[in-house]
Amino acid sequence: MRVIVIGGLGNFGARICRRLAMEPGLELVATGRKPVSGSTFFGPLSAITTAPLDIDSPRLQSQLADLRPQLVIHCAGPYQGQDYRVALAACAVGAHYLDLSDGRDFVADFRANVHTAASAAGVLAVSGASTLPGLSTAVVDQLSAGWARLDSVQVAIAPGQQAPRGEATIKAVFGYAGQGFKRWHNGRWATVHGWQNLRRFSFEGIGQRWGAACDVPDLELFPARYPGVREVSFHAALELRIQHLGLWLVAALRRVGLPLPIAQHAARLNRWANVLLDRFGSDLGGMRVRLKGVGADGRGVECTWQLTAPGGNGPEIPCMATVLLACKLARGQLHQTGAMACMGLLTLDEFAPEFARWGFAQRVEHTVT
Structure with a gap:
């Protein structure tokens, strides 16, 4: 599975990249506003690559399409005041979507704004995949x-x-x-x-x-x-x-x-x-x-x-739900489609x-x- 981590050079995004790099079958691309070499940021032996991506660009969807994602992980907070352009762009290019949002309104209103697009694309979009x-x-x-x-x-x-x-x-x-x-x-x-x-x-x-x-x-x-x-x-x-x-x-x-x-x-x-x-x-x-x-x-x-x-x-704790869901998606263990808050998708035993x-x-x- 090809995974694009938006904000992958930040505090939580980099942790998610490093953790998912331990899993077989995942191809990881960490994005940021400015181009940075993956070997420089993650180390010379890392298989994580990097690419520039600006979520505020009017060309977000086309830039995301060029990266050919199967899963988009959105770590570029703060989410308070953000709209749903990243999630909708992921749906438009046929990719699953996860975010670590701690924004109350962002997570609570996520389904109402994204469910139709996610269902039509046949993908799963989850907000609040965090603590x-x-x-x-x-x-x-x-x-x-x-x-x-x-x-x-x-x-x-x-x-x-x-x-x-x-x-x-x-x-x-x-x-x-x-x-x-x-x-x-x-x-x-x-x-x-x-x-x-x-x-x-x-x-x-x-x-x-x-x-x-x-x-x-x-x-x-x-x-x-x-x-x-x-x-x-x-x-x-x-x-x-x-x-x-x-x-x-x-x-x-x-x-x-x-x-x-x-x-x-x-x-x-x-x-x-x-x-x-x-x-x-x-x-x-x-x-x-x-x-x-x-x-x-x-x-x-x-x-x-x-x-x-x-x-x-x-700080690893806020990353765990996203890591677990990404692994379940890669293994074909999640069959839901549509948009939802991250509730009922993981058990406490799965975090252990x-x-x-x-x-x-x-x-x-x-x-x-």
């Missing part, structure tokens, strides 16, 4: 299987300070600081604000961290996927409190109407963080999903799943070999009341 909702859905599905009722879903991600950060991720983080968005609370929609709603979280092997509310696809998708759920929340738990304080302050100033266009300075701020703050953090990150509900026996149940990611390898590959540890705790 959220790709991995988070797999966790919730497995942990709540057999329950009589699922009442609440609480997701928190705790990145290690020293783990590499992409500029697109930083732009997305800054983009919704202080912005109001809806989350499902007590069975109805309530407004919260980005990088506010601070709460304390405990992570096994990591310790206590403050977490702040972030706008993610799960907040929109989970109330519909899990009928009867009354609470869905997501928080990002940064390692250094000074960063949380800074983002909280920026968010608070935006809420009172002060325009702070910090997203345009994402690259510079990321460099400052690397120089000034990384020395005070660690390379240990993690993810936690806590569910509450009623078990099949009618008793209350609480279940907490945690993933611990050492060695600065936490990837966790083991990077030395990640899973832990599950059940409490019955």
